[in-house]
Amino acid sequence: MANNKSAPLNDAVIVALSQLVDDAQPERRDPSHYDLESLISRHGLTAGDPKSQGQTVGKAKRVRATLSWAYGNSEESGGQFVYGLVSLIQGLGGFRESSSNFVGEEAILNCVAVFDAEGFELSSDGHLRPKVLDTLAGVALTEALKSYVRRAAKGAEDAALLTGTGKDLLEAIAAHVVQQKFGGYSTQSNFPTLLGQAYAALGLATPQDQPQPGEGPEKRVERAMFELACSVNALRNKQGTGHGRPWLPTVSDSQARMAVETMGVIGERLLAVLGGAR
Template structure:
C-alpha cells in the first residue's frame, strides 16, 4: 500500500478551506462527493454531517479530519488523499474552472504539505518530495516530519517516500553532513550510525561505561543497538515497492520497528537542532 500524505492541524484547516464554498457560488465537490470519500476512508461515524444537524462542507471536513487526527490517523490520511483527488477531478485547481477553489486556499494547502515534505503541484497532484531536493535546515525539518509520523505509527512503510533509504540511514547521513560538513564515506550501517552518534556526542557500546556517568548514556547505547537491530530486519532485496521487512517479521513487530525508527531519528534530529 502506498504511503498516504500526512495529516496535521495545519493540513486540516487548509483542507477545510479548500472545499469551503460558503462565501461563493456553490461549487463541486458536493456533499455527496465528500460523503463518499468519508465512507471510503471508513470515517462515517466521525462525520458531523451524519449527526442530525446540517453542516457546511468546511465544518464537515474539518470535524471528520480532527477526529481522525486524535483517533485514526491512517484513515484521516486516506481521506486527505481522497479529497484532494476529488477536488482535482472537478477542476478545483484550474483558475478557469467554475469549481476553482481560489488561489489563497490552494497556496495555504500547498504550504501545509510542503512543511511535511510533500508537494502539491499547480495541477493538484499530491506527491512526496524527494529528500535529495532538501538541504540544511529544510532537510532537518523534513526528516523531523517523517520521524514524527513514524513515531505515531502512521507510515505505511518505514521507507521515506521517494527514496530507497530508510529513515535512520537518511537521518544519520544528514547528521554527518551538518556536523562534519561532508557526506558519509561508508555504506556500512552500524559504522554510519556510530559516526552520527559520535558527531552528536552520544554514547555507543564501543565507549565503555564509566562510574557515575549520566543515565542518558545508557539510553543512547540502547538506542544505537536498537537502531542496528532494526536495520538488520530490513529487506535488503527490496526496492521500495515490496515488503520492507524480512519475511519472519510479524505486523506487530513491523509497527514497533517503524515507531522505534521514528523515536531514534527524533532523538538524533532534536540533538542536532537544540
C-alpha cells in the first residue's frame, strides 16, 4: 500500500523535482530506473510513465512526464509520489554533500523555494513537511493559508487539519482574519462565534443579519457559505491529536472530499476579501 503522506504538485514542483534525478552527469547517480519504476507502480502512475509506453527516456524526463500526467489525471497519487520521491532521494544520500548521490546545492535550493511557496518546508537534509503555522503571522501566515486553500480546493485531505495547530482550515482562516482586523481573538470561542467575528470584520452577511431591501444576491451566498462552513466544521473529528483522518468515522470518502473542497472554496473567498477583494 502506498504511503498516504502527500505533498504539493504543480508545474514548478515538477520541474524542480526532475532536477533532483537529472542523469546528465558524468557518473551514475541513484535513484536508478528500477527505483523510479517501483515508486511509480506503488502509487498507481504507470499509465503516465513513458517507459511503460516503450519510450527510452532519461530519469529526469521520466519523472517530469509521469508527474505531468499525474497533475492532470491523478493529482492525489501524484502528490504522494512527490513525497515518496523526496524520501527516496533522502534515503539514498541525495541531500548529503559527501554522498556520491548528492543532487547538488542548486537543485536543493530550487526545491526549497518551490515547496516554500506551497506552504511546505524542505530542510537541507531532505525532510519534507508542512509548515508549522503556529510559528507564522501576518503576510507569511496569509500566504501559507492560501497554499492550504489551493490544495483543499483540489480535495487534498491533508489540507483539512493544519500542522502545528488544533484548528481545521476554516477555523485557522477565521482566527487569522480576526487577528489581522482586531489584533487578537479568543481561543475559547467556538467555531460559529469565531466565524461570525471574521464575517463581521470583513463586512459579510451571516444568517443572523436580516436581508435588507435591495441587497444583492451575493449576500444570500455569504449567508449560505456561513451555514456550509459550520456544517463542514461539525463533520470534523475533534478527538485525538490531529493525526490521522480528520473526519468523524461516519463520514464517507466522498463526503470527506466534498468537505475539503468546500473548505477550499470558502477559505479562498475569506482570504480574498481580507486582501481587499469584494
